[in-house]
Amino acid sequence: MTLPSEGHDLVKSERKEAGCTEDGHEEYWQCSKCHRFFSDEEGNTRISEPKVISKTGHSLKKVEKKEASCTESGYEAYWKCQNETCQRLFSDEGGKTGINQPKEIKATGHKYEEPAYIWSADNLKCNAERKCTACDDVEMETADATVTVVQEKNCILPELTMFHVTFKNDVFEGQTKENVKTAEATGHDLEKVEKKVANCTESGHEGYWKCQTCEKFFSDEIGTAEISNPIEIKATGHNLEKVEKKAASCTETGYEEYWKCQTCGKLFSDEAGTDEIASLDDIQIPAKGHEEGNEWLSDAEKHWKECAVCQEKTEEADHVYVNETDTVCEICGYERTIKSEVPEILEGHNGKWQMNSGKTLSFRSSAPFAEFISVTIDDVVVDEKNYDKAEGSTIITLHPEFLSTLSVGTHTLSIDSASGSAATEFTIEEATAEPSITETPSVTPTTAPSATTAPSATTASTAATVTPTPTASPETKAPKTGDESNVAIWMLLLFLSAEGIIVALQKSKKKTR
Numbered sequence: 151m152t153l154p155s156e157g158h159d160l161v162k163s164e165r166k167e168a169g170c171t172e173d174g175h176e177e178y179w180q181c182s183k184c185h186r187f188f189s190d191e192e193g194n195t196r197i198s199e200p201k202v203i204s205k206t207g208h209s210l211k212k213v214e215k216k217e218a219s220c221t222e223s224g225y226e227a228y229w230k231c232q233n234e235t236c237q238r239l240f241s242d243e244g245g246k247t248g249i250n251q252p253k254e255i256k257a258t259g260h261k262y263e264e265p266a267y268i269w270s271a272d273n274l275k276c277n278a279e280r281k282c283t284a285c286d287d288v289e290m291e292t293a294d295a296t297v298t299v300v301q302e303k304n305c306i307l308p309e310l311t312m313f314h315v316t317f318k319n320d321v322f323e324g325q326t327k328e329n330v331k332t333a334e335a336t337g338h339d340l341e342k343v344e345k346k347v348a349n350c351t352e353s354g355h356e357g358y359w360k361c362q363t364c365e366k367f368f369s370d371e372i373g374t375a376e377i378s379n380p381i382e383i384k385a386t387g388h389n390l391e392k393v394e395k396k397a398a399s400c401t402e403t404g405y406e407e408y409w410k411c412q413t414c415g416k417l418f419s420d421e422a423g424t425d426e427i428a429s430l431d432d433i434q435i436p437a438k439g440h441e442e443g444n445e446w447l448s449d450a451e452k453h454w455k456e457c458a459v460c461q462e463k464t465e466e467a468d469h470v471y472v473n474e475t476d477t478v479c480e481i482c483g484y485e486r487t488i489k490s491e492v493p494e495i496l497e498g499h500n501g502k503w504q505m506n507s508g509k510t511l512s513f514r515s516s517a518p519f520a521e522f523i524s525v526t527i528d529d530v531v532v533d534e535k536n537y538d539k540a541e542g543s544t545i546i547t548l549h550p551e552f553l554s555t556l557s558v559g560t561h562t563l564s565i566d567s568a569s570g571s572a573a574t575e576f577t578i579e580e581a582t583a584e585p586s587i588t589e590t591p592s593v594t595p596t597t598a599p600s601a602t603t604a605p606s607a608t609t610a611s612t613a614a615t616v617t618p619t620p621t622a623s624p625e626t627k628a629p630k631t632g633d634e635s636n637v638a639i640w641m642l643l644l645f646l647s648a649e650g651i652i653v654a655l656q657k658s659k660k661k662t663r
């Protein structure tokens with residue numbers, strides 16, 4: 151600075167800006183000697199005092215109230231001076247009450263609803279949850295349940311189980327689910343017990359059903375009507391019928407009167423049915439036995455005595471003789487008349503045997519076998535090799551080889567025994583199926599050929615085959631001469647009788663052999 155001539159010593163004061171609450175001033179100068187003020191640095195323009203720059207006042211801006219949340223605090227509305235150099239805070243619009251900081255509104259904290267507890271379908275887990283009504287914050291915890299069966303299942307009751315959970319978070323209370331049905335009742339395992347019919351002394355019962363598990367009784371098949379015991383069917387008692395006393399006879403036992411149950415068949419000796427008897431033997435009345443007479447009675451075959459009570463025959467037996475000629479019974483004195491018995495043929499009367507049949511021919515004599523002597527045919531004794539003899543009384547069976555040597559016709563057979571001979575006729579018949587039989591009728595009418603009829607029959611058959619049939623027949627059939635045919639027949643007959651004689655001779659030879 152340059153000092154003016156007058157000699158002021160000017161000191162500059164810099165411009166001072168005005169504040170919100172304090173005035174400022176323009177730049178000025180002041181003399182340190184005379185303390186005068188000047189608006190220029192040369193000291194030309196003197197001023198009474200520095201030119202004031204008026205204070206501005208605060209430039210307030212409102213900051214709106216901020217609400218607190220559950221977890222965050224807020225603040226009341228306030229005003230802040232926008233001036234760079236001030237920036238002070240005020241609780242009022244007019245900027246009168248300065249504050250150091252906004253007035254805080256405390257955080258509210260969550261406002262939870264009551265917790266909700268949700269069990270899983272199987273009740274093994276439970277989920278606890280609560281929610282803040284203000285901020286939707288959720289607290290949650292899942293816990294495993296402890297499982298306790300409080301009732302075992304049986305025929306009629308289901309299985310009941312208790313589930314319980316506790317939570318680590320204290321805000322959640324322990325939860326319990328009681329009597330949860332975890333299994334159905336098994337139902338009765340019924341088995342039918344058939345009706346038992348009562349008898350005389352033992353009671354029975356109606357049919358019923360019994361549970362194999364709980365052993366309860368039921369009167370129905372589905373086990374709804376329980377009964378304490380099977381329904382008894384009382385014993386019927388005996389149905390007694392009296393059987394009158396039966397007196398004993400000579401040979402048959404009798405019995406005392408007794409009572410028999412018509413139902414069970416048991417026997418009792420009393421009307422009340424208390425004294426049972428095992429069998430009628432216990433009340434038997436023994437047989438008295440016959441009261442034998444002393445006299446022997448008899449007929450031609452036997453002798454016997456008679457009971458005086460029942461007239462039954464006793465000691466009946468055949469008469470006893472010392473030998474075959476003895477006529478008086480050793481026991482009873484019966485006298486017999488002995489008639490000598492001549493044996494007779496019992497079987498094989500007029501027997502027939504056919505040539506070439508290969509069969510045997512049998513005869514039976516009534517003579518005892520021991521008395522057998524011989525067999526004769528046509529009064530000739532037959533060699534024993536030609537027959538079999540057997541006992542019963544005497545049976546003779548002629549061999550076929552022997553029979554075939556006999557002539558066709560009737561013979562007489564005799565079985566000779568010590569007591570006599572039994573005789574019968576028998577017939578040897580010619581073999582069947584001979585073609586010549588057609589010729590026989592032409593022969594038969596002629597009764598001429600004498601001797602026995604049998605030989606003629608035999609010869610007829612043999613002759614017919616051999617004889618001059620060829621010559622005879624054409625002549626016979628020729629209508630002209632009846633004489634010629636008659637001659638032929640006579641010729642034939644002559645021939646035949648000659649044959650017959652030859653055969654008869656042969657036969658007699660054989661017999662003697």
Ligand SMILES: [Zn+2]
Pocket residue numbers: 157158159181182183184185186
């Ligand atoms: Zn001055």
Ligand SMILES: [Zn+2]
Pocket residue numbers: 170171207208209231232233236237238
């Ligand atoms: Zn201010």
Ligand SMILES: [Zn+2]
Pocket residue numbers: 220221259260261282283284285286287
């Ligand atoms: Zn909240």
Ligand SMILES: [Zn+2]
Pocket residue numbers: 305306337338339361362363364365366
């Ligand atoms: Zn049961």
Ligand SMILES: [Zn+2]
Pocket residue numbers: 350351387388389411412413414415416
């Ligand atoms: Zn009975």
Ligand SMILES: [Zn+2]
Pocket residue numbers: 400401439440441457458459460461462
């Ligand atoms: Zn008697």
Ligand SMILES: [Zn+2]
Pocket residue numbers: 448452453468469470479480481482483484
């Ligand atoms: Zn006698």
